[in-house]
Amino acid sequence: MPSAGTMLTATQKQPTTTPKGSDFAPLLREIKAAGLLERRTGEYVLAIVINLLCLGAVVAGLILLGNSWLVLLLTIPAGIFSTRAAFFGHDAGHQQIGSSRRLHDAIGQLHANFLLGMSYGWWNDKHNKHHANPNHTDKDPDVAAGVLVWTLAQAEGRQGLYGWLSRNQARIFFPLLSLEGFSLKVSGITYLLTHRPRRESVLELGLIVAHLTVYFGGLLLIMSPQKALVFAVLHHVLFGLHLGSVFAPNHKGMEMPDCDAASKWGHLEKQVRTSRNVHGNLVTDWLMGGLNYQIEHHLFPNMPRANLRRAQGAVRAYCERVGVPYLSTNIIESYAQGLRHMHEVGRQLRSPATS
Secondary structure, eight states: OOOGGGSOSSSOOOOSSOOOGGGHHHHHHHHHHTTTTSOOHHHHHHHHHHHHHHHHHHHHHHHHHOSSGGGGGGHHHHHHHHHHHHHHHHHHHTTOSOSOHHHHHHHHHIIIIIIIOSOHHHHHHHHHHHHHSTTOTTTOGGGSSSSSOOSHHHHTTOOHHHHHHHHTHHHHHHHHHTTHHHHHHHHHHHHHHHTSOHHHHHHHHHHHHHHHHHHHHHHHHHSOHHHHHHHHHHHHHHHHHHHHHHHGGGTTTSOOOOHHHHHHOOHHHHHHHTOOEEOOOHHHHHHTTTTTOHHHHHHSTTSOGGGHHHHHHHHHHHHHHHTOOOOEEOHHHHHHHHHHHHHHHTGGGSOTTTO
C-alpha cells in the first residue's frame, strides 16, 4: 500500500508494472458471476422515497417553526438530505438504478434540476469525462487549473489573486467547499445556456426555474426576507461542505498520469492508481453515499451503490495478484494526504519562510 510520500508532487510518477487492458477481464467475470452488477431497483425506490419523506419533514418543520430563528437549525438536515438527493442523481447518471435510460434521466432531473437547482446534463457531461480519464490534467475537468491547481506546472507563474489562492490553497480548501452549493447552480445554468441542445436545455432550465420558484417562494411565505436569506445561505454552505467533503478524498493527491503513462495503462491500472478508498462502516457508507469505495466505483461505474462494499474484497485481492497498488485509508488520513499534496503544489509560490 503506498504512503503519502509515494504520491505525486512535482513530477509524474510512472507505473512499476503495466497491466494490459485485458487484465481487467478476469476481475469483470468474477464480479459478474457474483451478481454484483445486477440492479437493486427495489432498494433504490425505498431509499428515494425515504429521502423524499425526510425532505418533506424538513419542510413541515419550517412551516411549524414559521418566522423564528429556530428554523436555522433545520439547515443541518436540509443540507444532509439535499446531499442524499445529489447521490441519487449521481447514481442515475451512471445507470445504476433500473434498466431504462429514460427512467434514469427522469430520476436524475428530478433530483438534480428540481430538488437541487443544478443541471443533470452538465453534471453528467463533466462527470463522464472525469471517469474516462481520472486525474489526467488535460482530460479530467476535475483537475483542470482554476481557483485551485493540482500540479506544479499549473501553479507556475500564477500571480495576484490566483497566486495567493495557490499559495494558500491547502489552508482555504474547506472554506472554499462552502461555496460549492452555489457553484453547482451557476455552472449548470451557464452550461445549459451555452452548450446543451435547445430542446434538452429548455426542460432542464424549466425544472431549475421551478426549483428556484418553489424554494425561495416557499421560504418567503414562511419567514421574513432576512431569515429566508440566512436560511438559504446556510443551507447551501452546509450542502456544499457535505458534498465536497465526500468527493475530496477520492482522487486528490493520488497519481496524475501524463499522456505517456495513460496510453500504457489499461482500465484497471488507470482507475485504481488514481483513486483512493476510505475505510467503510455503516455511518461512513451512509454519509458518503457509498463513494468511499471509490476504486470499486471507478472500475464498475454502473454497479449499484449497495454492492460496492461487497465487491471490495475481490477487487483488493485481484489488484494484489496483478501488482497494482490499492490504497484504502481512514477518513482523516485521506484528507491529510490530499491537503499535503495541495500544500506541496503551492510550495514554489511561497517564500521559504512561509513554506
